Amino acid sequence: MRTHRYAVGQHVSYAEVSPPYDVWSGRYEIVFLLPAGDREPQYQIRSDDHTYDRVVGESQLQEDLGARGRCG
Numbered sequence: 025m026r027t028h029r030y031a032v033g034q035h036v037s038y039a040e041v042s043p044p045y046d047v048w049s050g051r052y053e054i055v056f057l058l059p060a061g062d063r064e065p066q067y068q069i070r071s072d073d074h075t076y077d078r079v080v081g082e083s084q085l086q087e088d089l090g091a092r093g094r095c096g
C-alpha cells in the first residue's frame with residue numbers, strides 16, 4: 025500500500041486534464057485521505073469557489089506554494 029504525500033488541511037493546486045496540456049488551478053484544500061489500495065493515493069479536495077468536493081489522484085496534485093503566504 026502506498027502512503028499519501030499530502031496531509032489533511034494542506035493547500036494544493038489541482039490539474040484538470042485538458043488535452044493537449046493540463047490546466048492547473050490552485051486554492052484547494054485536502055479535506056480527506058482515501059485509501060490507495062493498489063492504486064495511487066486518492067484525496068478529497070475542496071475549493072472555496074465551489075459548492076462540491078472533488079476526488080482526485082495524487083498525480084493530479086502539487087503543493088500550492090502560494091498558500092504559504094496567504095492567511096485565513
